[in-house]
Amino acid sequence: MNWQGCFTLFFKEIRRFYSVILQTVGAPVVTALLYMVVFGQVLQGQTIQGVPSSAFLVPGLMMMSIIQNSFANTSSSLTQSKINGNLVFLLMTPLSAFEIYLAYISASLVRATLVAVVLYLVTQLFVTVPITHPLLVLTMLVFGGGTLAVMGLIAGILANKFDHLAAFQNFFIMPLSFLSGVFYSIHSLPEFWQHASRFNPVFYMIDGFRQGFFGVGDSDPLRSVIVAGVFFVLVSSICITMLSRGYKIRG
Amino acid sequence: MRALLIIERGCMSEPAIAIRNVEKRYASTHALKGVSFDIRRGEYFGLLGPNGAGKSTLISIIAGLTHASAGNVAVLGHDVRRDFRQARRALGVVPQELVYDPFFPVREMLRIQAGYYGCGRDHWPWIDELLERLDLTDKAEVSMRALSGGMKRRVLIAQALVHKPDVVILDEPTAGVDVELRRTLWHFTRDLNDAGHTIVLTTHYLEEAEELCDRIAILDHGELSVLEDKRALLNRHPYRFLSLELSGNGGPLPESVERLIEDRHEDTLELKLEQGRDFIADVMEAIRGAGYRIQDVRTREPSLENIFVELTTDHDKDAA
Numbered sequence: 001m002n003w004q005g006c007f008t009l010f011f012k013e014i015r016r017f018y019s020v021i022l023q024t025v026g027a028p029v030v031t032a033l034l035y036m037v038v039f040g041q042v043l044q045g046q047t048i049q050g051v052p053s054s055a056f057l058v059p060g061l062m063m064m065s066i067i068q069n070s071f072a073n074t075s076s077s078l079t080q081s082k083i084n085g086n087l088v089f090l091l092m093t094p095l096s097a098f099e100i101y102l103a104y105i106s107a108s109l110v111r112a113t114l115v116a117v118v119l120y121l122v123t124q125l126f127v128t129v130p131i132t133h134p135l136l137v138l139t140m141l142v143f144g145g146g147t148l149a150v151m152g153l154i155a156g157i158l159a160n161k162f163d164h165l166a167a168f169q170n171f172f173i174m175p176l177s178f179l180s181g182v183f184y185s186i187h188s189l190p191e192f193w194q195h196a197s198r199f200n201p202v203f204y205m206i207d208g209f210r211q212g213f214f215g216v217g218d219s220d221p222l223r224s225v226i227v228a229g230v231f232f233v234l235v236s237s238i239c240i241t242m243l244s245r246g247y248k249i250r251g
Numbered sequence: 252m253r254a255l256l257i258i259e260r261g262c263m264s265e266p267a268i269a270i271r272n273v274e275k276r277y278a279s280t281h282a283l284k285g286v287s288f289d290i291r292r293g294e295y296f297g298l299l300g301p302n303g304a305g306k307s308t309l310i311s312i313i314a315g316l317t318h319a320s321a322g323n324v325a326v327l328g329h330d331v332r333r334d335f336r337q338a339r340r341a342l343g344v345v346p347q348e349l350v351y352d353p354f355f356p357v358r359e360m361l362r363i364q365a366g367y368y369g370c371g372r373d374h375w376p377w378i379d380e381l382l383e384r385l386d387l388t389d390k391a392e393v394s395m396r397a398l399s400g401g402m403k404r405r406v407l408i409a410q411a412l413v414h415k416p417d418v419v420i421l422d423e424p425t426a427g428v429d430v431e432l433r434r435t436l437w438h439f440t441r442d443l444n445d446a447g448h449t450i451v452l453t454t455h456y457l458e459e460a461e462e463l464c465d466r467i468a469i470l471d472h473g474e475l476s477v478l479e480d481k482r483a484l485l486n487r488h489p490y491r492f493l494s495l496e497l498s499g500n501g502g503p504l505p506e507s508v509e510r511l512i513e514d515r516h517e518d519t520l521e522l523k524l525e526q527g528r529d530f531i532a533d534v535m536e537a538i539r540g541a542g543y544r545i546q547d548v549r550t551r552e553p554s555l556e557n558i559f560v561e562l563t564t565d566h567d568k569d570a571a
Contacts (some may be wrong), residue, residue, distance in 0.1 A: 002336070002369050004366060004369040004371055005366060005367045005368065008363055008366025008367055009366075009367065011363075012355075012363050012364075012366075015355070015359075016354050019354055040324070069328055078378070080350070084351070084353070085346075085348055085350035086350045086351055086352045087411065088314075088316055088346055088350065089350075089364060089367075090316065090367065092314050092339060092342075093318055093339060093364075093367035093368055094335065094336035094337075094339040094340050094367070094368060094369070095367055096281055096335075096336075117462050124261060131538075152382060168522070229571060230492065235483070241497070246318060250315070250317055250318055251316060251317030251318070
């Protein structure tokens, strides 16, 4: 294992998003806060699963930000290097597929965690959200954020231009994250959509994550951990295989 | 350059690069059709060929940027796919295009690149030495974006050397650079070679290959058409060029002279003479016999360029 090389790539990826931190961390926090203000007003006075609606929104918005930012970080970094042509400087090095994978995913998780933590701290000025099961919160953050970071890497490998990435983001990631209980409990949905939601892995990521805070949710937390974990392992194996075969990146 | 001398030595008997039956097929083209040759340790090797001959494809395969469809390549005995870590540690490649990461200033980018190879802080003095050697010290904190083309080219060379590779491949390093930088790069690569590094150069400037390289390979249409010592290659060419400046109003030249004429410009004739068949004295006598006076005589040995053109265009004729 080339730890020094892997750490260097991890560090470089962090430096990359840190150099535009207003865009990579500031902007997602502001967006999430705007959702919070608007939906908080609309749902004012209601409780969901026994939790005041404004507090209920916080973990959902945190997980939505984790998902979107994990995906954005890996996918935009890889696509940019591919389009710029400077990806060759990485591909010529003695880094293995797993090392490249590990560095990209970890850096993406750092950005996602940063966005989530800042969002959590800012919202605590207005609402109180307890952290009942910290380990569950952490597990779901790693599995949820990790899964989307890996999907971002896969999208980066597949994309030939930024347009492809935008399509992936708008037609796949956004609907999946919006229709997964960020703003509501799926019990408030018609029966068909309740069942449909249970086939959406992002639903488990958000529900499990939220249970880590409030201790209550729509699904068994163990099931959420297993679904998110299985997805994480599944997409990771696809991604590592693609990287080690050099699919679309090594001519 | 002192630090360059401390090169890790593996098994000395292994060639720097061993290329065996390498083929590369793309959907519509057969870029390499089973190429085999060795690049010896410590030599300054020229890899030439017209555009589209397969040079860049071959370099990409050596660097691990592309996988060969068949055959294999080893760098210092390490297979580029199976033992990719050792092979890539032994190799530094200067790519043809001016590609760079726009996020970082020069020194930091070089430190990052060294880090990928597992080289930590102990390598930082070496990076500073590289910056110094390539006249980049005052650009060390400047973003790559802000550098001129020539400066970017220097950074690419530094980038290929951050991990002190034994074998250095330069893919058209002097394309589009000014004369001064070209000279600097020539000296720099020659110093690297003197310090024990194997240098592989691809270039379109044949006088460059003639000046620098010990051995030359010419790739053409995905095949190795020539692999020879530079001297032998130049001597193999059985021609010499004769340039004559004429005056006077002579008549038509005899057929024995006409067939030798390569170029005619006002009063100057450029003739191509085959050694052992066409003699300068005979030619001059025939011209005088036609009523001309010879004002000036110049002879020129063939350059690599003449040989290159002949070898690669003959192939075209055969193919057509």
